[in-house]
Amino acid sequence: MRKSRKRKEFFTICVLALISISILLYFHYTREKFNVPSNLPKVYITCQHNIRRNVYKDCVVEIDYDSTIGKIKIRGVRNYFFPKQEYRLQLSEQKSFLNMRTDDDWILFAMYNDFTGLRIKLCFDLWRSLEPTDATAILPKSEYVNLYINNEYKGLYLLAEKDDRKLFDLDDYQKNTKSSFIFKINSVFNFTNYNEDAWEQNYPDIEEYNLKDKILPDLTSFIEASSDLEFFDPKVGIYSKFDKKNLIDFFIFNHFIYHGDFWNRNIILLRNTSPSKYILIPWDFDASFGQYGELTNHPRSNTSKDINAHNYLFRRLINNRDFMWNSRVRWLELREELWTEDYIMNKLFNYYKDIKESLKISMTVYDLDKKIDRYVDYLIDWIPERLEYCDEYFLHY
Template identity: 25%
Template sequence: MSKIRYILLLLCSLFFVQCLWNESELEPSYLPLDDSEYPYADLPRLVIETVDFQQIRNKETEVPAYLQIYGKDLPESDVKYLTIKGRGNSSFEMTKYGYKLEFENKESLFGMPRNRDWALIAVHCDKSFLRNYISYRLAEQLGDEYAPRLRFVELYLNREYLGLYQLTETVKVGKFRVDIPKNDSSFLFERTTTESDKASFYSSFQHLFEIHSPQNANEASLSLLKDHIFAFENFIQTNDGLNFDSLQKWIDVTDFARFLLIQEFAKNQDGNRRSTYLTWQKDSVLKMGPVWDFDLTYGVHFRKEIPPSGWYIRNYGWNRFLFKNKAYQKKVREFWEDHHSTFESVLDTIDILYPKLQKVANNEYKRWPVLKEHSIWPFSKGYDSYTESVDSLKSWIVQRIEWMDQNL
């Protein structure tokens, strides 16, 4: 395309956009973007407008909306219809919070497999923006069957710039996500702290479990899973739980070891109480995962910094009993030793990725000036620069690896 032709096309587009800023359409063919205050930062921009500019007030009401993907100068997609609502637990109470997207049709976004359901994660607590990404990719490199894919984007909602977000696959059953059968005896469920209208139950350990699949689980399905979890919790408290051959009939030991080490490596605040997913199929073993929600990890905490020393979830819940089994302890230690270089490679991932986020960090901390904040919820540590926040993350990881080497 000649330079003159490109300029004419750009001017026409800008004129059309300006018209749309002043008009309301029921089904727009083009969504406007004004990036004069927050310049292009080498990341895709998601432009979302709700119908009649309705506000998103809660996590229950699905608000109809339109979405268009922008590149540097012009849109790179058509306008797509979807619904949007709030998402998150404590994160939804923050000034910058996340959103749940559900498209009218399955969409492949930025090369990720087609699906209707996606999440926009605000990563407001994580001043490096990297903790979810490095954790999900670590799980993938360690051989997890599925770890959520994500892409960094900038979000414009109802013509307001909202900053950097992670467009992330949601945890759900599907061919390219959690690939288990969709029937009444195959389960994707979550340990959580928040009750909802989904089928749920408290275990004998008083863990609250919520069933995500099958959806609207009937009483028979609920009882099947509940009885199995109660039986497992009873088993690990008996002498038979000290027998490794018996234990392997209940859990996928490699899967449990991997999940535990990822959570302990990151010292995930939510790793032992919520956002903890499991799968189980009748006549099979329990599996942990997929991994999810690593905003409060690698030293970041709502109220204080977490040191790189000490165990975080190993001595609680199911883990407290599993680690009484000497053979299980040995398997966990061997997994760490066999995959030590993979855990170390997280530092290389950070070095590759963070320079690509420096431009967007300028936009983010202009929109949300919290980089130096350390005295108000939810921030426990402030930094003088984005690079300093990344260096702090790397330093913590180095110390964590050294501590785990000495104490596993």
């Protein structure tokens, strides 16, 4: 009887050991079957539910060996239909990851239409590089990561801070038109004929106080209907409402990166408590630096045509001699002191060195049989020629 019992115990131990080893091997295989490089941080998300677009689902998040409970949902409307989806993370506690801010709200950008894996990150960092000389040049910090969901490799992602009140350091909202706010164009809007459906109010919560329908109609009417004398009046004109340096840098930046599919959408409008001025923040860089997926634009493409057709605010500005002269001065200053070709290209090469192997594997995961080098080479050639074109463009004024 004793021998039989011992045999059963031994058999049970062996079975449990075999199961444990199998589980460990499975997790190791599913995590590493693509031989993902170890130089980038890894994000592991475990979720027992189908991840949806409109509803957060409970999950466990591990970033750089730091685990926490959280919630996850698919981010965006168009992204929902892509094989590689973007995600919002809402953590149960505030955490700092990869030398970014301490927060509980994070974004995972998929970069699905950025075959270089470089353009979106470069846009974020170039706009942020203006902040020492322009306090309005704010965008989230971001870092490249390799993402796993339920131990399945999902590819190369960009982990970023959230574009929210905390990022822009806004005051608590007030229930009046002097309040701080964040609005975003979510469909076509050219700054004429105010359409409430074209804008979303990100802060404050629109259910608590609908601020956009109190501010945007008057602002749109001024942009559309004011005379040139009134529009550029030093006391009551456009620069009394908007931060002038922000308007100049916003134009220069988006002109340089040739921000396609942009001038009538993907714009953030914000303000701190009045009398603070309106500020514009660029967003959504899928179409930038002459590429959008397989589509390309020539480096000497003229942004002015897009602006004149799609954005009445900047149409008025770029047809004003003073605005263009100030834009020229600012561009030459940046080219001399910051945005040199070496500065931009060194950023690009450093990014690519870090992500090259992960990017190739990521493209394989989604059956994107693309020649990555072709798109990267196009970008490497595009930027110097675009800089040369912009130099000529601004020297004209």
